[in-house]
Amino acid sequence: MVLSETAARIKNMEIRGAGRIARAAVEALRDHADTLDSSSLDTFRREMRAAADILLSTRPTAVSLPNAIRYVMAPLETASTLSGARQAIRERAEAFIRSSLHAVDRIAEIGARHISDGDTLLTHCNSEAALACIVEAHRQGKEIEVYATEVRPRRQGLLTIRTLNDAGIATNYIVDSAVRHFIKDIDLVLVGADAIAVNGAVVNKIGTAPIALAAHEVRTSVIVAAETYKFAPRTILGERIEIEERDASEVLPRETAESLPHVRVRNPVFDVTPAAYVDLIITEKGAIPPELAYTIIREYLGWSIEEFR
Numbered sequence: 102m103v104l105s106e107t108a109a110r111i112k113n114m115e116i117r118g119a120g121r122i123a124r125a126a127v128e129a130l131r132d133h134a135d136t137l138d139s140s141s142l143d144t145f146r147r148e149m150r151a152a153a154d155i156l157l158s159t160r161p162t163a164v165s166l167p168n169a170i171r172y173v174m175a176p177l178e179t180a181s182t183l184s185g186a187r188q189a190i191r192e193r194a195e196a197f198i199r200s201s202l203h204a205v206d207r208i209a210e211i212g213a214r215h216i217s218d219g220d221t222l223l224t225h226c227n228s229e230a231a232l233a234c235i236v237e238a239h240r241q242g243k244e245i246e247v248y249a250t251e252v253r254p255r256r257q258g259l260l261t262i263r264t265l266n267d268a269g270i271a272t273n274y275i276v277d278s279a280v281r282h283f284i285k286d287i288d289l290v291l292v293g294a295d296a297i298a299v300n301g302a303v304v305n306k307i308g309t310a311p312i313a314l315a316a317h318e319v320r321t322s323v324i325v326a327a328e329t330y331k332f333a334p335r336t337i338l339g340e341r342i343e344i345e346e347r348d349a350s351e352v353l354p355r356e357t358a359e360s361l362p363h364v365r366v367r368n369p370v371f372d373v374t375p376a377a378y379v380d381l382i383i384t385e386k387g388a389i390p391p392e393l394a395y396t397i398i399r400e401y402l403g404w405s406i407e408e409f410r
Contacts, residue, residue, distance in 0.1 A: 104133045104152050111166075112159040114255065119295045119331055120205065120229050123169035124198050126156045130173050131194035134187050142183045149177060149190070161343040162304060162371050164296040168330040168402065172197055204328040204385035209233035212291070212326050212383045213241055220288040223248040223280070223316075226306035227257040227264075228293020230326035234383070235291065236268045246271045248287060252306060253277055254351045254368065277308045284315045294327040294382075298336040299398060301376030301391025303327075304344070307369055313378035322380045325391075329384050329401045332394060345370045 107129035110116045116125045133152050139145035153170050160166060176189035212234025216222065220238075222245060224231050238245055247265055249272055252258040258274065265272040275283060290312060296304040303309070303325050313323050333342055349358050349366035358366055376391035386401055 104129045104155065108155050108159050111156070117257070118227060118229050119163045119165040119293070120201055120328060122160060122163050123165040123330060124201050126166055127169050127173050127194040127197050129156060130170065131191050134190040137187075139183065142180065142186060145183055145186055146177055149174065149186075160345060162295055162345045163331075164333040164342065165328070165331050168332075168334075169197055169201075172330075201328065201330070204330075205230055205233050207385040208326050208328065208383055209237040211385075211388055212324070213237040213243075215324060215381065215383070215388070216243060216245060216289065216291075218243045219245070221246045221248070221286055223250075223283070223287045223290045223312070224261065225250045225258075225277075225290075225292050225309055225312055226252050227260040228305075228326060230328060230383075231291050231293045232261065232264050234326050235265070235270065239268055239270050246273070248273045248275055248283055250280065250308065250312075251276045252308065257306070280308075280312050281315045284312075284319055284321060287316070287321050290316045290321060290323045292323070292325055294325050294331050295371055296342045297325070297327055297332045297382065297391075297394055297397075298342060298373075299333070299395050300336070301379060301382070301394045303374040303376075303379055303382075303391075304333075304342050304371050305374065307372050310372040310374045310378075313374045317378045323374075323378055325379055325382045327382060327384060329386055329397050332397045332402060334398045334402055337395070337398065342373075344372070 107125055111122055116122055137148055139148060153174055157167055173190055173193045177186055180186035180189055208230045216238035247270055249261045250258050262272050262274050292305055292309055294303045294305050316323050347368045347370055349368055352366050352368050379391045381388050382391055
C-alpha cells in the first residue's frame with residue numbers, strides 16, 4: 102500500500118486505535134523508504150520528511166503517531182550514505198512494530214493481575230490494550246462480566262463486543278448515557294488511551310471523562326492501559342494535546358444539517374480525564390500512578406528537557 106493510501110485510511114478512521122495507527126504509519130514509512138528513487142542522501146532526507154509530515158497531519162490527537170515517526174526517522178539525520186539511511190529506517194520500523202505488539206502482550210499480563218475473580222468491568226471504546234487485559238483475565242479462568250459502551254457517533258463499541266463475544270466473555274452492551282445508571286454495579290473501569298500528559302491526565306475517546314467522574318463518585322477504581330509511546334513528551338512545556346474535532350456528518354446526515362442553518366454540530370473525538378480520577382496506568386514497563394507519567398517520558402521515550410526548544 103502506498104503512503105498516501107495509508108494516510109487516507111488513518112484520516113478516515115479505516116485504521117483506528119492508537120497502536121494500530123502507529124504501526125500502520127511506520128510500515129508506510131518503511132515501504133516508502135524502500136521504494137523511493139532518490140538520487141542523493143539529501144533528496145532522500147527531504148522526501149522522507151515530506152512523507153512523515155503527511156502521516157503526522159492525519160490524526161492530531163494520537164501521540165503514538167509522532168512518537169513512532171520520531172523513533173523511525175531519528176537515524177535519518179546521522180546516516181552517512183543513502184543505502185545506510187534506507188536500511189536504518191527499515192530496521193527501526195520493524196523494531197517498532199515488534200515492540201508495539203509485544204507491549205500489548207505485556208500489558209495484558211500485568212493488567213490481568215489487577216482483575217479479580219468475580220469482577221464486573223466497564224470498558225469504553227475499542228482499546229487493544231484494555232481488551233487484551235480483559236481477555237487474558239478470562240483466559241486465566243477468572244469469572245468476569247463486562248459492560249461495554251456503544252461509543253457514539255462511530256460506534257466502536259460494536260468492535261469491542263465482537264472481541265468479547267468471540268472470547269466467550271459475558272458482556273452487556275449499553276448506550277453511553279447509561280453509564281451513570283450502571284456504575285454502581287461496576288467493580289473496575291478499564292480503558293485505553295490515545296495520549297497521556299506529563300501530569301498523568303488521560304486523553305481518550307469522548308465520554309471517558311464522565312465515566313471516570315461517575316466512577317470517582319462511587320469510589321470505583323479506574324485503570325488505564327496504554328503503551329509507553331502514548332505518553333506526550335511536549336506536555337512537559339505546558340503544550341496542550343490537540344483535541345480532534347471531526348465532520349458533522351458523523352453525527353447528523355449532511356442534508357439534515359443543511360436544513361438547520363442555525364444549528365452547529367460539534368463532534369470532538371476525545372476528552373481529557375484529570376489524573377485525580379485515574380488510579381493506575383498500566384504500561385508494558387509496569388504499573389504506575391498517574392503522577393509518575395514523567396518517568397515514562399524521560400526513561401523510556403528518551404526525551405530530555407534539552408530537546409524542547
